[in-house]
Amino acid sequence: MNVADLGRAHTIVVGVSPTSGSPGALRWAVEEASLRGGRVVAVRAWRPHAPETATGGRVPSIVSDNSALDVEAARLAEDVVHVLGRDHLVETRVVAGKRRAVLVEESRNADLVVIDAGQSTEVEARWLGSRLVRASHCPVVVVPPALGDRGSSPLGVAVGRLGRSVERAAGTAGRPGFQHPPTT
Secondary structure, eight states: OOOOTTSSSSSSEEEETTOOOHHHHHHHHHHHHHHTEEEEEEEEOOOOOOOOGGGGGGGOOOOOOOHHHHOOOHHHHHHHHHHHTOOOOOOOEEEESSHHHHHHHHTTOOSSEEEEEOOOOOHHHHHHHHHHHHHHHSSSEOOOOOTTTOOOOOOHHHHHHHHHHHHHHHHHTTTTTOOOOOOO
8 A cells, every 4th residue: 555545535436337327336336435434436438429420421520529428427427316316425427438448547546446247238248347357457346237136126127128138139130040148
């Protein structure tokens, strides 16, 4: 431990997915921070979108739109409230960039980084997790999907199953006889 770190609160950075809201990672991080007397920073990576086309058929350069960044910051705050309730003490931050690069940079000033393993994009989560672990400047915790489902309503579980079924059906559309590998 560095002498400069002695007066600093234990900081846990949580990567919050815009699709799932990362409930397991948020809950786990808050519990861990309460044990260590630390703080939690919920981070979402955000990338500006390029306009569809410009005059003359050219694709214009990417335009940074602060209002879109503000909208994403509001969505992140809503996701945290949805998981933790209104009386949470979690700091939220939206950072421009790709997910892994943003989390690696945020790990420089953190004691721990927490991400969800994910539900329907297991391969993507494993890829992000393993790449993040190799590049991070602090330990990384990957919270399994079973912990993310704690407190889910029966309706939420049913909707999640329906969504995964639709995703699976769309992935096999037009490919007769294609079988997804079994999930473990």
